[in-house]
Each structure stands twice: as structure tokens, then as C-alpha cells.
Amino acid sequence: MSTKQDRILIFGAGVIGSMYAIKLIEAGFDVTLFARSNKYKSLRENGLRYKGKSTVRSIQVNVIDTLENDDIYDFIFVTVRYDRSESALLALKDNQSKNVVTMTSNSMGFSSWLDIVGDRLLPAFPGFGGQIKDGVLHARFLPEIIAATAFGEINGVVTERIENLAKIFKTAKLPYVIKKDMQSYLITHSVSDIAMLSVLQSENKIMDKKTARTRRTARKITVTLKAYLRAIQKAGVSIDPPMLKMVLNFPNLILDLFFMTWLRTNMVRDMMLPDYANNANNEIVLLSNDLMKFLNQNDIKSEMIY
Template sequence: MSGKQQRILIFGAGVIGSAYAIKFMEAGTDVTLFARSGRFRTLQEKGLQYNDKGTVKSLKVKVIDTLENDDVYDFIFVTVRYDQAGSALPALKDNQSKTIVTMTNNSIGFSAWQDIVGNRLLPAFPGAGGQIKKEVLYARFPPKFLVATVFGEVNGVVTERVENLTKLFRTAELPCSIHKDMKAYLITHSVSDIALVGSLHAGHKIIDEKTARTRKTAHQITVTLKTYLKKIQKAGVAINPSVFKFVLLCPNLILDLFFMIWLRTNMVKDMLLPAYANNANKEIVQLNKDLSKFLSQNGVT
């Protein structure tokens, strides 16, 4: 990566896109956000508002709602939910930017995405979370030892663009790691989300906080997670990160206790808020549907 200022587009101005936009802008990167409708107008009029240790601040940000084919960026980050990726990527099909980083879940592999954007695809998974309340971003970047942004080529080769992306993240002081089997990583992570986030819904309705904290809900997570991990193993997917291998060896009682503790965290409390929960459920439904398709294609029912 040369000394010139990197130019990036973040396609999606929700929690993930906004959180990374702030970090990259603070590091001096030339950032443009792609947003639509109300979010586009808010960013234009008020800037990117965010909570900084209890104080609401605002950053002036370049924002667009239309992308021209010759508007070229060093990297385009797609930060939409998995259920939205199929409709977002066609908007980038004819753009001439050479690298499109999909920062989202994936439970079936990359063929469908590559059919749209070709070998420009660089799969990734974000190391950030949070929520937007009344147009203000409340970002959450967990400690590096817990989670980092993960990315890598579909074929596992460490290319020049992967190395350049690593430098971009390090300049912004964002923890990151290169992974050589992103398909396995994302399928394993999808299984985790299906078990964890899916447990917070019953009959497509959000469960209440009291129900979420019960042993029954924790045990549901344990059973679902173990069941799907075994299934993807049978389908030939390497469980990754390797910590999930421990899940298969761990007694149900210990896992139940662990998940009971997790279900009492502020993270889960935020996840039960209607705006978050309804959108998350849409993603989980699509992940589950596609995972079932993937398993079936590999002879696993």
C-alpha cells in the first residue's frame, strides 16, 4: 500500500458501517458512507452522531445515496445484514472498484456473491457491535482478545490486497486477523448466531427478558449449537474458530450455566429491543434457511 490516502466507501450506514466509518475517519482515511432515505438525510443534516463516554458528538461525513460506476474506491465495505446482501451487491456489480469487502454472516458459501461481483469479493466479519438510538450511534468494540475483524481471500491466499487491508485496519488501531478459510469461519459463526440469537425468539416473536434468563432458554442454546456444529462437521466444514470444538466436548450442564450468564448481560438486553430483535430475526431466518440448503446439498439432514 503506497503512502497515498486510502479512499473507501462503506455501503450501509447502520451500526457496523457507522462504527467503522468513525474509526477510519479518525485515522485520516478518506471515507464515504452510502445510505438511503431517512438515514441519508440525517447524515447530511446532522453528521455522524455517536456517543463518546456519555457525550454525544458529531463527525461531518461524506454521504451518497447513488453510486456511479466510475466512482472508484480502494475498498468498498458492504456492512448490511446477510438477508440484505443479495440485494445490495447488484448495486456494486458495474462499479469499477477492485475490492468489495463483505462484512456479514454467510451460511452457505460465496458462489452466489461471486456470480454478482466476481473475484473482487473479499469476505470478512466485523469485530464491532452496538446500536443506534434516536439517530445516535452507541458502538461497542470488544477487547482484542475476545474478537477482531476477520478477513481473507476465498481461496485462502494472502494477497497484496489482504496485506493492504491489514495495514488500513492497523492504521485505524482496529484489531484484525487474516483467515485462510473464511467459508468455514463464517458458517461456524452463522451456526453460533442461529443458536444464540434464534433463542431470543419464539414463534417469530421476541421473548421477554424474564424468559430469556431461564435455564430452559440456555439449554435450548446448548442443544441447538451442538446439533448444528455436528451437522456442519458431517458436511465437511472445519469448525473454526477452534474454541467451538470445545463446545462439543463440554458437558451440557456447564454450557447451560455459561449461557445463563450470557443471557443476563447488557448485550442481550439490547438484543431484546424490538428494533434490533426484529431485524436480527430476519437475518437468522435467512441464515437458517440457507444453512439447511447447504447441509442438504452435502447429504446432511
């Protein structure tokens, strides 16, 4: 790590923010976590609690619930859901920090975010997930080949701040990948989330486990995913990761079998828990609505999806 200690603010104390906080603190960075209300109080009193192997551990973290405009950080990581991203950026609008890293989905591009924080914006996407149960973080890591933190400039140029961010991730031993087209990457990821997660809820009701595991549910995901991928491709989006482009050529039967297996995993079981599902549904609804706006702006008619 460089002689100058990077100062990092993590705006959002949910699963993603907590995971980055743990990894960066352990790597020796100067980390502050922004939280509000009960979460702020809990972090102040108990530290950041997480499940480490078979035991619950705690790590102390500097936590704030108010951010002054002249409280300057090298990087601010915005780790909130998509449906809360705009309000989070508005809270950072007048802060003088130069780099705002949005660690969240995006289904229509960056114009509204740029209107708020300008060229300080650095889009990214986290490389892990999990849950917080009874105040304890339970992280879920996927193999690096499947999931790594992705980030990049909107114009695809590898700038000095991109290189500095890469050094931070390397020091913290966090897998990362630098992307040349973050908009395409985030829209593709949004499409996969919309296709896979929207089926777990219908008319604001969580699907029961028995129905979720049926071939019919798997086929609905298959058909929806293919339709959305074709639509964004027609709108000029480069499908990324490339393996999702291969999905378009897979027989429906193969995809059905894959999704039937996925729908039986513990991860999907957790997604169907009321607290998780209700929060995720708000995000998926907004991602879906904004994706339709993006497609309409590119003259892709909704009939193509359905």
C-alpha cells in the same frame, strides 16, 4: 500510511458501517458513506453522531445516496445484514471498483455473491457491534482476543490486496486477523448466531425477559449449538474459532450455566428490544434456511439437527 491516500466507500450506514467510518476518518482515510432516505438526510445535516465516553459527539462524513459506475474506490466495505447482502452487491455490480469487502455473515458459501461481483469479492466479518438509538451510535467493543475483524481470500492466499487491507486496519488501530478459510469461519459464526439468537423469538414473538433467563432456555441453546456444530463438522467445515470446537466436549451443565449468565447481560436485553429483534430475526431466518440448504447439499439430513 502510504503516500497514496486510500479511498474507501462504506455501503451501509448502520452500526457496523458507522463504526468503520468513524475509525477510518479519524485515521485520515478518504471515506465516503453510502446511505439512503432519512439516514442520508440525517448524515448530511448532523454528521455521524456517536456516544463517546459520557458525551454525544459528531463527526462529519462525506455521504452519497447514488453511486456512479465510474466512481472508483480502493475498497468498498459492504456493511449490511445478510438478508440484504445480495441486493447490496447487485447495486455494486457495475461499479468499477476492484475490491468488494463483504462485512457480514454467510451460512452457505460464496457462489451467489461471486456470480454478482466476481473475483472482486473479499469476504470479511466485523469485530464489534452495538446499537443506534435516537440517531446516536452506541458502540459495543469486545476484547481483541474475542473479537477482531476477520478477512481473507476465498482460496486462503495472502495476496497484495489482503496486505493492503491489513495496512489500513493497522493504521486505523483496528484489531484484525487474516483467515485462510473464511467460508468455515463465517459458517461457524452463523451457527453460533442461529443457536443463540433464534431462541429469543418464537413464532415471530419476542421472548419475555423472565422466560429468557430460565435454565430451560439455556439448555435449548446448548443442545441446538452442539447439534449444528456436529452437523457442519460432518459437512467438512473446519470449526473456527477453535474454542467453539471445544464446546462439543463441554458437559451440558457447564454450557447451561454459561448461557444462563449470558442471557442476563445487557447485550441480550438490547437484543430483545422490538426494533432490534425484528430486524435481527429476518437475518437469522435467512441464515437458518441457507444453512439447511448447505447441509442438504452435503448430504447432512435435517434429522441430525433435531
